[in-house]
Amino acid sequence: MSNEEFDNLKEELMWEGSSVVMLSPDEQRFLEASMAYVSGNPIMTDEEYDKLKMKLKRDGSNIVVEGPRCSLRSRKVYSDLSVDYLKMFLLNVPAAVVALGLFFFLDDLTGFEITYLLEVRLYWSLFHC
Structure with a gap:
């Protein structure tokens, strides 16, 4: 893809309201690490991933917000969502x-x-x- 095509795509996504275009470098690294882990080729250690995730949570990033999830062992429901x-x-x-x-x-x-x-x-x- 040429630079001009990339810029056009980026501008089009911005006009459509996509938040992916406006990600910070840390958010981009987090998404890349998540996708790499799921594909079976992790690009950072678990400790680095957790530190990056905590940093993004402190910064208030929407990338790390997760929905409700259940623990089968403890039979508890966890969520980091907040009430609006x-x-x-x-x-x-x-x-x-x-x-x-x-x-x-x-x-x-x-x-x-x-x-x-x-x-x-x-x-x-x-x-x-």
């Missing part, structure tokens, strides 16, 4: 809006009887213990 609370919140907002909208719609249809029942029970529980 913003996404969880954004996923729950539409359901909450629909539920509240349905509640207020039904409350309006019944002539605000649902709200009245809630107010009476709250009043009763607060002042008649």
Whole structure:
């Protein structure tokens, strides 16, 4: 592949949003070492690989993030993923809006009887213990 073809391919991948094009040298080494190990031709020792992996984890690289995995010996599940609370919140907002909208719609249809029942029970529980 010529330099011009490589540059065109790299630019095209960048426009498509590929993260592989933007890897740091350590991330590239890690990926090469992983692929070489899987193919049966390791290019670094296990100790070097572990050090590189820990360095990338400390730097916050997404290359070393693994999904959940199970240990058959200890029968435990391990994961180094983290919870994204913003996404969880954004996923729950539409359901909450629909539920509240349905509640207020039904409350309006019944002539605000649902709200009245809630107010009476709250009043009763607060002042008649």
